Amino acid sequence: MRYVLHRLxxxxxxxxxxxxxxxxxxxxxxxxxxxxGMGTRFDPEIYEALRRASGxxxxxxxxxxxxxxxxxxxxxxxxxxxxxxVTHLLVARLPATVSLAVVGILIALxxxxxxxxxxxxxxxxxxxxxxxxxxxxxxxxxNFWLGMLLILLFSSTLGWLPPSGYTPITEDPVEWAKRVIMxxxxxxxxxxxxxxxxxxxxxxxxxxxxxxxTANSKGLPRRLVLSRHVVRNALVPVITVTGTQIAxxxxxxxxxxxxxxxxxxxxLVYDAVRxxxxxxxxxxxxxxxxxxxxxxxVVDLLYAKVDPRIQLGGDP
Amino acid sequence: xxxxxxTQPDPSTPxxxxxYDPAVPVPDEGPRGWRRTVLALLRRPVGVVSLLVLLxxxxxxxxxxxxxxxxxxxxxxxxxxxxxxxxFWFGTDELGRDILSRVIASAAVSVRVSVIAVSIALVVGxxxxxxxxxxxxxxxTVIMRSQDVLFAFPEILLAMAIVAILGPGVTTATxxxxxxxxxxxxxxxxxSTLSVRTxxxxxxxxxxxxxxxxxMVRHVLPNISAPIIVQTxxxxxxxxxxxxxxxxxGLGVQPPEPSWGRMLFDSRAFFQDAWWMSVFPGLAxxxxxxxxxxxxxxxxxxxxxxxxxxxxxxxx
Numbered sequence: 001m002r003y004v005l006h007r008l009x010x011x012x013x014x015x016x017x018x019x020x021x022x023x024x025x026x027x028x029x030x031x032x033x034x035x036x037g038m039g040t041r042f043d044p045e046i047y048e049a050l051r052r053a054s055g056x057x058x059x060x061x062x063x064x065x066x067x068x069x070x071x072x073x074x075x076x077x078x079x080x081x082x083x084x085x086v087t088h089l090l091v092a093r094l095p096a097t098v099s100l101a102v103v104g105i106l107i108a109l110x111x112x113x114x115x116x117x118x119x120x121x122x123x124x125x126x127x128x129x130x131x132x133x134x135x136x137x138x139x140x141x142x143n144f145w146l147g148m149l150l151i152l153l154f155s156s157t158l159g160w161l162p163p164s165g166y167t168p169i170t171e172d173p174v175e176w177a178k179r180v181i182m183x184x185x186x187x188x189x190x191x192x193x194x195x196x197x198x199x200x201x202x203x204x205x206x207x208x209x210x211x212x213x214t215a216n217s218k219g220l221p222r223r224l225v226l227s228r229h230v231v232r233n234a235l236v237p238v239i240t241v242t243g244t245q246i247a248x249x250x251x252x253x254x255x256x257x258x259x260x261x262x263x264x265x266x267x268l269v270y271d272a273v274r275x276x277x278x279x280x281x282x283x284x285x286x287x288x289x290x291x292x293x294x295x296x297x298v299v300d301l302l303y304a305k306v307d308p309r310i311q312l313g314g315d316p
Numbered sequence: 317x318x319x320x321x322x323t324q325p326d327p328s329t330p331x332x333x334x335x336y337d338p339a340v341p342v343p344d345e346g347p348r349g350w351r352r353t354v355l356a357l358l359r360r361p362v363g364v365v366s367l368l369v370l371l372x373x374x375x376x377x378x379x380x381x382x383x384x385x386x387x388x389x390x391x392x393x394x395x396x397x398x399x400x401x402x403x404f405w406f407g408t409d410e411l412g413r414d415i416l417s418r419v420i421a422s423a424a425v426s427v428r429v430s431v432i433a434v435s436i437a438l439v440v441g442x443x444x445x446x447x448x449x450x451x452x453x454x455x456x457t458v459i460m461r462s463q464d465v466l467f468a469f470p471e472i473l474l475a476m477a478i479v480a481i482l483g484p485g486v487t488t489a490t491x492x493x494x495x496x497x498x499x500x501x502x503x504x505x506x507x508s509t510l511s512v513r514t515x516x517x518x519x520x521x522x523x524x525x526x527x528x529x530x531x532m533v534r535h536v537l538p539n540i541s542a543p544i545i546v547q548t549x550x551x552x553x554x555x556x557x558x559x560x561x562x563x564x565x566g567l568g569v570q571p572p573e574p575s576w577g578r579m580l581f582d583s584r585a586f587f588q589d590a591w592w593m594s595v596f597p598g599l600a601x602x603x604x605x606x607x608x609x610x611x612x613x614x615x616x617x618x619x620x621x622x623x624x625x626x627x628x629x630x631x632x
Binding site: 010013014015017018020021025028029030136137139140141142144145148149151152156163247248250251252254255258269270272273274276278281285288289292293 | 461465468469470471472473476477479480482553560561564565567588591594595598601602605609610613
């Protein structure tokens with residue numbers, strides 16, 4: 001319980017820091033962010049309206065308090081470009097990103113767990129060498145390039161899959177699946193490669209532990225030793241890494257969404273940066289950071305639940 | 317958050333009298349330690365290959381101008397979108413520019429950005445980590461919580477936000493990538509500092525009258541260099557990837573200066589007809605990153621750094 005409270009308090013502190021950083025985005029811009037955001041389509045009336053609406057004419061501290069206050073109620077301001085509420089734009093993009101991230105995570109898990117376990121069990125063998133080499137290649141692949149190669153192969157050359165675009169799963173699941181598979185693989189491969197390495201080393205470490213030796217020496221069948229004594233213990237630390245990879249996938253989708261014209265949060269961030277639409281960028285960055293924090297919090301608490309040895313002493 | 321708990325030395329353990337010898341204040345260092353590392357590296361084929369690849373990239377970065385068969389912006393409208401041939405090994409782009417020459421020339425900007433960015437992260441991150449680990453207390457809390465805040469954003473998102481503030485370009489991208497990798501170095505350094513600050517040689521130096529600065533720089537830093545070296549190699553890989561990602565998004569290197577990421581960005585319009593435009597620049601990124609990653613892994617083995625002490629970039 002103390003650990004849970006400590007971890008919650010820590011998250012609140014970090015969340016506070018996150019809001020400060022997000023708030024500062026618009027204030028660190030050299031010059032007038034609204035003027036830059038409007039670019040060549042400058043109109044004094046719209047300028048004044050935006051300035052008042054964004055509250056940039058008030059003192060910074062007051063602005064910060066009001067920004068956080070409104071953010072808590074779900075009001076993240078108005079987009080400089082489209083004039084629409086930022087929250088509205090974010091909510092519209094969320095399903096696409098979530099569906100892509102979920103597919104990416106599933107692919108990463110489906111690939112990494114069996115490969116990591118086989119690789120560790122066959123430590124030093126041919127399978128192990130191949131798995132290690134492939135995961136090393138996967139870690140080093142630029143994800144956007146992998147995406148481009150997939151499009152080149154499966155769309156341009158073979159014509160099997162549509163090169164880009166998005167169909168909501170609620171509208172047409174088959175079409176959704178056809179379109180999500182390539183970006184999903186792109187997102188999943190890098191995370192899966194990193195996970196494979198962790199699963200492998202964790203299983204290896206467990207294999208050398210006393211209780212496994214005991215289980216082996218009392219003549220338990222190898223399969224039983226592996227499933228009951230090795231894998232279950234080895235997967236505990238992997239939970240944390242899976243959490244960081246889920247968070248990492250959130251970063252990965254930004255670039256991948258651009259490659260596949262996948263209309264999620266990543267593409268929204270990209271458009272916001274290019275258009276210098278600061279309120280939209282702030283909202284998107286805040287939302288992604290909050291999801292990131294929540295995932296890490298849940299993972300850490302889950303870890304503490306699964307492994308009771310975790311206590312307050314160690315620095316998290 | 318996600319870093320494994322650090323093991324703090326138990327203060328109740330009595331100092332080992334045999335180890336209490338100020339005559340050997342810095343064990344395992346100096347030219348002998350270095351030579352041993354290099355020799356161990358050269359005994360491994362993969363280590364030699366990765367070193368050679370990185371050396372090759374460095375040569376291209378320094379002397380690419382002389383080695384490139386054509387000028388980087390030499391337009392040849394008679395040879396537009398030519399596939400690879402004896403004249404143009406990597407083919408030509410939509411303006412008839414030689415892809416090979418542009419890939420060679422791009423090594424310079426990639427090396428420059430990644431080396432400067434990692435240097436920023438290294439100097440700032442190691443400095444912060446040393447202060448936090450050595451002094452502990454409130455300074456530790458303030459420094460590490462601020463690093464947690466930076467860690468709460470996916471790396472590429474943080475880099476994009478910084479670019480959005482300062483405007484796109486090589487310098488901004490360099491700063492952005494540098495800032496993004498500060499927390500990794502701070503964490504690695506802090507964890508290692510914690511594990512050596514109560515070692516006998518540090519206490520010996522203190523009892524001989526060395527001030528905190530001297531203790532940190534002369535006695536702590538040399539003894540925690542191994543994980544920092546490994547982290548530097550891994551971070552170089554991710555800095556190269558980040559630069560390529562930012563340039564691919566049009567936020568990093570700007571034309572006419574060529575860069576691998578930017579070439580990939582430009583190639584998207586010619587996907588159907590010119591596969592070579594997207595394959596070769598990506599291959600250059602991939603091979604360079606792979607070499608850095610392999611070198612980092614081998615250094616970790618050779619220097620005997622526990623894998624949990626260093627962290628991979630994770631997100632792009």
